[in-house]
Amino acid sequence: MSWKNQSGGPWGGGGPRGPWGNGPQSPGPNSPDLEDLIRRGQDKLRGVMPGGFGSAKGVIAIVAVAVVVWLLSGFYRVQPDEQGVVLRFGKFVGTSNPGLNYHLPYPIETVLTPQVTRVNRIDIGTRSGDDPRRGAAVRNVAEESQMLTGDENIVDVDFAVFWMVKPAAPGSTEDVGAANYLFNVQNPEGTIKAVAESAMREVIGRTNIQPILTGARQNIENAVHELMQRTLDSYQSGILVTQVQLQKVDPPQQVIDAFRDVQAARADAERLQNEAQAYANRVVPEARGEAARITQGAEGYKERAIIEARGQAARFLSVLGEYQKAPDVTRQRLYLETMERVFAGMDKVVIDPAASGQSGVVPYLPLGALEPRPTTPAAQGAAR
Template sequence: MSDNFQQRGGGSPWGSPPGGSGNGSGRGPTPPDVDKIIREFQDKIKNFLPGGSGSGGKQAILVLLILGFVWLASGLYRVLPDEQGVVLRFGKFVKTTQPGLNYHIPFPVESVITPKVTKVNRIDIGFRSERDSGFSSSGGVADVPQESLMLTGDENIVNIDFSVFWVIKDAGNFLFKIQDPEGTVKAAAETAMREVIARSDIQPILTEGRSITETETQEIIQNILDEYSSGIQITQVQTQKADPPDQVIDAFRDVQAARADMERSKNEAEAYANDVIPRARGEAAKILQAAEAYKKEVVAKAEGEASRFISIYNEYKNAKSVTQERMYLETMEKVLADIDKVIIEKNAGSGVVPYLPLPELKKKVT
């Protein structure tokens, strides 16, 4: 943490009361070119004072005027686009100023601190970079179990590493409301993540629910920091790793593989059902349509037979002998339609013995 973050104070539980000196470092005002200012101002004063510079009293006045001008000019300062000016009056916070050219009452009355407010800061929780920790130059990662191991809502343990990214949104509150910004963000982040994990099941945390966990954690961290007027804005919570503890990770992966197999089998069964069921429904509809057509055909035929029977019966009542003969002939026509037959007229050839060609008829039969 840079020197301009060492001056802290405030009434929050994470900071001491304000009142420290304003000796924070940072980008201060650019020193004016004193020699040039003195020469220009001296030339202008000589033009206004009669008698030139020979008088000792006039020379002293000139020096005082020059010193006063230089002192007043030292109050000019510039705030860069990525900074925010914090004005202190006798070490007490007065106001913040925006990027551009600004002015404050010169030292020792007022001083200015210009922290970088657009710089994105990062805090890692549950792990440390070995390069940052000085363990190794390989850039590996060292796990911190006391931060990363958390209890889930379904009474499982998850090993989660995550990073919190933040910027300064109010330089005045940031410098004087909290004593240790990084420690405050870290404590709030760990508290928030444990709260979210404690009310969640392990499965969503490890799979599709990571984004929800990150969003809820970010909201809780921001609420905690806003309660203490920290002047910090949380920009992102990023999960780096979420796994079961190392001792059971192999068994967990077996469970995950079995669950994946189950999902695959389920999808295959659903695909088969989506193929078979529509075809079965089509076949059933086809059978129903055929049955309905057969029903209509049988009913129509029966109704036709009934109508024909009624019609014949009515004719029979009107002319019994004619109707009987017609029915007999129609019946014989149906019976004898497909067989060979010999018709002998009863009254034809009187006195002649009828001749039947039995051998020829027998050949046709065989």
């Protein structure tokens, strides 16, 4: 027996009630009927597309709208720090520059946009962590930092590697850094870390510890940089290493005091050697100059003595020739010249034994006493 709930059913009543009364009532206005909404939408579409959905025009219109929407989905934007890598059915076909670009819609072509201008950093030998009491904390990783040198010493090396996606080669569709970075390397950071640690161990392994601790930091950084880039290029990784920077190079913590003592002793030895070399550089030229002066003085004395001896010999030979011509006259002249030299600077008294009177003293006029004598300050003071 059919009945309608609007009349109350077998339990009577004038409203929508069940066997236990009115039942729960929803507050507020009644929700619209779904069938009514669908019916209204169909009426509006019939007004737009005469003939309804089943007609040819309606199907064509729906297909045209779907095609337009599908074609418009091919527009995409590449940010300034990104590069678009276009794939056609999964195969790399080209790149796109930053800005608004277009590719064939999915599933024909897809685009990946890796960041190619950002410089990334990887620390090897240390780890950064957050300490709730001290803030940022750095933890040393000994299995990464401890390395064996060429002279069989252990050194603790912490360094950082800065890298970015390698720029694409101009006009090349094969050597594209972004594509190689996406498809040839599964874990870029892990690969870079492994290559960096291997390159650093190789360079440290062929270098003695003393240059490592003192002045070979720049050479080590350049060698590791070149070795890393060569290795990554052989993998076609699309990664460009921009810098390798040594953070800390020390002996192990257990022997660092002894190494510092040895380093201080070597510094003192080098300082003393430099001071000795400076003293030698100052004394040796002075000694050489003094030796040159003495040598030149001896050479001058030698030349002067030889010339004087030759002059004396020539004079003697000339006198000898004159003596051989007139012995008496030459003998008398030599005697007079000798007496002149002997008595030139002394007071003289002439005594003639044959003279009569005045005890044989011959008076003479001392012409030298009449000449004015040079006055000196000492003589003037004595006169006063």
